[in-house]
Amino acid sequence: MTGRSGFPIPVSVLTGFLGAGKTTLLNRLLKDPALADTAVIINEFGEVAIDHLLVEQASDGIIQLSDGCLCCTVRGELVDTLADLVDRLQTGRIARLARVVVETTGLADPAPVLQSIMAHPALVQAFRLDGVIALVDGVNGAATLDGHVEAVKQAAVADRIVLTKTDLTEASDVEALRARLHQINPSAVLLDVNDPATG
Template identity: 50%
Template sequence: MTETRLPVTLLTGFLGAGKSTLLNKILAQPEKEKIAVIVNEFGEVGLDHDLIAAMDEEVVLLSSGCLCCSIRDDLSKTLADLMERRARGILDFDRVVIETTGLADPAPIRQTLLKDYYLASTIHMDGVVTLVDASNGKATLDAQFEAVSQAATADLLLMSKTDITPPKATSALQRRLEKLNPTAEILKVVDAVADPQRLWGLSALRRGAEATQALNWLTRAPSETPPTDPLRNLSGFAPTKLLRRFSPHDARIESASITLKEPLEDAVFDHWLDTLVALKGPDLLRVKGIVFLKGLKTPFVFHGVQHIFDRPEPLTNWPEGDTTSRIVVIARDMTNPELQRSLDMLRATAAPKQEEVFPGWKDLNAQQHV
C-alpha cells in the first residue's frame, strides 16, 4: 500500500531563528512540487512581492505555483478548508508546511491533526523541522526551555546564520544538539536551500515506507557522528553526565533506547506503553520505534508525543530474517535510570507490576486524580 494522504511538515524554531527567511527561499525556487504554507499572518512571512502572482483575502498565490494562507479561526479549520478547496480543484498543491510561532510547542499541533477524523484520513505528518540560530543558539538554549523542547522533538535540525558564526561556536552548538536529540539529522540551512528535498520525507510513519527510511528515522546517519560517539549506540545514547556540561535546561531532557532481537509478546508491549503514557504522558517528547510482535510476519512503525499516538504503519518491505525491535524514548524531567527501567519491561516474558518499574507510582496516580 502506498501513501495517498498529503504530507504535512511542521516548521518550528525560536524567535529569530530564520523560519520566514528559509520559507521565502524555498518558495522562490521553481520546484516540481507545489507547497501550501500556513502561517499566523501574511505579514509575518514578509513575502517578496515579486513572487506574488495573485492575492485575495484568504490566499496568496505565488508565481512558483506555491500558495500561502493565514490561520483564520483555528488550524484544523484552516487546513480542512484548504484540503476541501484542493479536492474541488480550486487550489492546487502537493504538500503543506505549517510555520509555528517562535514559542510554540509542536506537540499540540500534532495532536490537533490526529484528533480530527477528516484531517487524519487526508493528511499525514511528514516531519518536524526545527531551526536553531547558530549565532544566538547557545544563549537561547540556556535561557529558554521552549527552545530546548523544540530541538528535542525535531526530525531534522537546521542551523541558521552559520556564515556569521565562528566555526568553533557552530561545532559546539552541533555537539549540544546531537546530545539533546540523538536521532535527528543536523544540517546547515544553506544545505536545505540548495536541496529542498532534504526537508521532506523525514518520518517513517507512512504507508509503504522502506526499511532504510525507518532505520534512518530512528538513528542519525553514521557519517554525521563518529562511531566512537556513545550516541551511535542505539541501546544506550548519552549518559546524563554528558548533558550536565551545558545548561540545566539540557539536563531536563533524557534519551534512552533499546534493541531486542526476538519478537515481543503483544501483552508486554501494550502494558509497557500503557504504563509509560499513564504515568509520564505529559513529559514524553517522542516515543518511536520499529516493533516486531509474535505472530506477525512484518514489523510496524509507531510514534507518539505525550499521550497521543499516530496510527501504526506496517513495514511490508522489511528484509526477511531480521526480527529486531528498536525503540527510542526522548522525555523531559525523567531520569535516565527511570527511562532504562521502563524499557527493561520489554525484556519480560510477562507484564510486570507497575510498581516494579516506577517506584512510587501509586503516589503519582493519587496526585493525578486529586
C-alpha cells in the same frame, strides 16, 4: 477521501526561535520549482509577520491565520484551515496540493500542533505528518536553549535541525551547539544552511 489520489498529503511543520531564519527559508522554498503546489500556513504574530515580498510572490499558496500563537490560541483554526484545504481540493477550487508547510511562531511548543494534525479523525485520513524541521540560530542558539524550554522542545521533536547563521560565529561555538543539539535529539539529521552540500 481514501479513493482519491493525492491523499494523504504530507505536512511539514517548521519551527524555530525568533530570528532563526524561518521567513528566509520559506522564501527559498517557495521559489523552488520542485515545491510547486505547496500551501504554506503561516501565523502572523506581532513582529514575526511574514514579509510582504513572500505574500506577494505566493499569494495563491499562502493561508494566513489570524493573530495569535499557532499552537494555542488558533489551534482550532489550524484544523479548520486544513479541513478547508481538503474541501477546496474536493470541490476543484484547488487543482492540486502536493504538500503543506505549517510555520509556527518562535515561542511555539510544536507538540500541540502535531497533535492537532495527527489526532483529528478527519485530518488523519487527508494528511500525514512528513516531519518537523527546527531552525536553530548559530549565533544565539545556545542562549536560546538556555533561556527557553520551548526551544529545547522544538529541537527535541525535530526530524531535521537546520543550523543558520553559522558563518557569523566561531567554528568552536558551532561545534559545541551541534554537540548539544545531538544530545537533545540524537536521531535528528543536523544540517547547516551555509554548507554547500546541504543545497
